[in-house]
Amino acid sequence: MGRFPRQPNAHPGPATSLTRLRAAFRVAFAGIAAVWATSGNFRIEVVVGVLALALGLLLRTGVVPILSLCALVLSLELMNCALEAAVNLASPELHPVAKYAKDAAAGAVLVAALISVVVGVWLLGPPLWVLIF
Numbered sequence: 124m125g126r127f128p129r130q131p132n133a134h135p136g137p138a139t140s141l142t143r144l145r146a147a148f149r150v151a152f153a154g155i156a157a158v159w160a161t162s163g164n165f166r167i168e169v170v171v172g173v174l175a176l177a178l179g180l181l182l183r184t185g186v187v188p189i190l191s192l193c194a195l196v197l198s199l200e201l202m203n204c205a206l207e208a209a210v211n212l213a214s215p216e217l218h219p220v221a222k223y224a225k226d227a228a229a230g231a232v233l234v235a236a237l238i239s240v241v242v243g244v245w246l247l248g249p250p251l252w253v254l255i256f
Contacts, residue, residue, distance in 0.1 A: 158204045165200050168236070172197065175243055182250040189246065192239040199235050203228040 158165050172193035179186040206228045214221040 154205075155201065158201055162200065162204050164232075165197070165204070168193075168196055168200055175239075175247070178247055178251070182247060182254065184246050184250055188242055192235070192242055196232065196235045196239055199228075199232045203232050 159169075172189075175189050176186055176193065179189045207225055210221045210224050
C-alpha cells in the first residue's frame with residue numbers, strides 16, 4: 124500500500140523533525156479542545172475520572188488501573204466523537220449503516236465505562252467502606 128497523501132497543512136521535512144512533532148501535538152490538543160467544547164459526555168467523563176483518581180490517591184489504592192481505565196474511556200470517547208463527525212459529514216441523511224456505526228462506537232464507550240465502574244468499585248469500595256464505617 125502507498126502512503127497517504129500529504130495534508131495541505133502538514134509541515135515539510137523529515138518525519139522526526141521537531142517542527143512536525145510540535146504540529147502533531149498542536150493538532151491533537153486542538154482535537155481534544157474541540158471535543159471538550161462540544162461533548163458534554165466527554166466533560167462528565169473527565170470530571171468522573173479526576174474524582175476517581177483523587178479518591179484513589181486519598182484512599183492509597185493503586186491509581187494505575189484507575190488511570191488506565193480513565194485513559195481508555197476518554198480515548199474511546201474521542202474516537203466516538205470523531206467517528207460521529209465523519210459519519211455526519213459522509214451521510215447527512217439518516218441511513219441504517221450510519222446509525223450502526225454510530226451506535227457501535229457509542230457502545231464501545233459504554234462497555235469501557237461500565238467495566239471502569241466495576242473495577243472502581245472493586246478497588247475503591249473496600250477502603251471506602253472502612254473509612255466510612
